[in-house]
Amino acid sequence: MSIKNINEILSLEHTIAKDLFLKKFFCWEVISEISQFIINLGETLSREEFEKIGENIWVAKSAKISKTSSLNGPLIIDDKAEIRHCAYIRGKVIIGKNAVVGNSTEIKNAILFDGAQVPHYNYVGDSVLGYKAHMGAGSITSNVKSDRGTVSVMYKGEKINTGLKKFGAIVGDFAEIGCNAVLNPGTIIGKNSTIYPLNSVRGVIKSNSIYKSSSIIIEKSY
Numbered sequence: 115m116s117i118k119n120i121n122e123i124l125s126l127e128h129t130i131a132k133d134l135f136l137k138k139f140f141c142w143e144v145i146s147e148i149s150q151f152i153i154n155l156g157e158t159l160s161r162e163e164f165e166k167i168g169e170n171i172w173v174a175k176s177a178k179i180s181k182t183s184s185l186n187g188p189l190i191i192d193d194k195a196e197i198r199h200c201a202y203i204r205g206k207v208i209i210g211k212n213a214v215v216g217n218s219t220e221i222k223n224a225i226l227f228d229g230a231q232v233p234h235y236n237y238v239g240d241s242v243l244g245y246k247a248h249m250g251a252g253s254i255t256s257n258v259k260s261d262r263g264t265v266s267v268m269y270k271g272e273k274i275n276t277g278l279k280k281f282g283a284i285v286g287d288f289a290e291i292g293c294n295a296v297l298n299p300g301t302i303i304g305k306n307s308t309i310y311p312l313n314s315v316r317g318v319i320k321s322n323s324i325y326k327s328s329s330i331i332i333e334k335s336y
Contacts, residue, residue, distance in 0.1 A: 117141070117269055117302055117318060123286040128228040128245035130155070130192050131208050141284050141302075142267070142276050145240050148223055149206040152188035163193070183215075198233070210245075223280070227287070241282035241297075250293035250311065255282030257299055265299040268317040276300065286321060306334070 116122055120141045126132045134144050134151045144151075156164075156172040164172045170187035173179065178196045186205040191197065193211045201215045204222035209215060213226045216233030223240045226232070230243040234251035241255045257280045259265060265281040267274045283297035286304045291297065292311030303309065304321030319325055322334045 117267070122321070123284060123302065123304060124227065124242065124244045125287050128287070129208070129210055129225065130190065131225050134225075140267075140274075140276070141242060142278065142281055144225070144242065145223065145278055145281055148208070148225060149188050152190055152206065152208060156188070156190055159190070164190075192228070224282075239282050240278070240280040241284065243285045244287035244289065244305070246287060247285045247289045247291075249285075249291040250295070252294040253291045253296070253309075255297045255301075257282035259299050267300045267302060269302075270318075308334075 120135055123141060126135055134147060138144060153170050156170060159172050164174050166172050168187055171185055171189045173191045174193045176194045177191045180197055180199045182199050183197045183201040185203050188205055189203060189207050191209045195209045195213045198216045200218050202220045206223040207221050208225045210226050210228035210230060212229045214231040214233050215221060219232050219236045221238045224238045225242045227243060227245040229246040231248045232238055236249045237254040239255055239257040265276050265278050267276060281299055283301040288306045289303045290308045292309050294311055295309050295313045295315060298314060298316040301315050302318045304319055306321055307319050307323040309315055309325045313325060315325060324332050324334055
């Protein structure tokens with residue numbers, strides 16, 4: 115898996131934010147541009163399909179929004195997405211088609227591709243979740259280093275400085291993140307990989323992997 119090829123990690127046809135990723139060298143380069151992209155895109159959305167319900171907040175009329183959720187812009191919620199009880203969306207967020215944001219989940223400055231699910235007690239900050247990626251209950255993205263320095267990505271022994279002080283994780287299509295797992299700043303999870311519960315993960319996990327622990331990572335055989 116090459117982190118320099120976004121299509122090896124994320125299927126861009128499964129997000130309304132496709133244009134944001136085009137011409138990017140690394141997928142995390144979108145993190146600092148999410149807010150303005152939403153504002154620009156929101157003004158072009160069909161008024162037959164989307165309703166503007168607040169300052170820079172566009173919600174598809176087919177989306178299911180709990181009355182107890184908190185929605186803050188800039189924000190786009192796409193077709194048939196579901197925002198459940200007590201979800202907290204802090205702004206700078208794109209929620210894809212058929213995506214789920216659940217009970218007591220907090221999201222800020224992030225993109226959820228179509229079908230992504232963060233249904234129970236999750237925190238997703240400064241991150242991207244791919245098509246049908248799923249985060250188990252209590253799993254989170256940690257987006258700030260303890261020393262508040264810039265986040266680096268460790269890849270094939272090389273330390274790549276992202277230039278970002280806040281960057282959580284890139285989670286590839288169909289990835290499964292186990293309950294109460296922590297994705298440390300600068301983590302990249304490849305497509306169709308599984309992270310076992312209770313793990314603290316960092317670095318790049320290649321596609322089709324099963325991450326049992328930091329010392330036990332095996333390739334899927336199916």
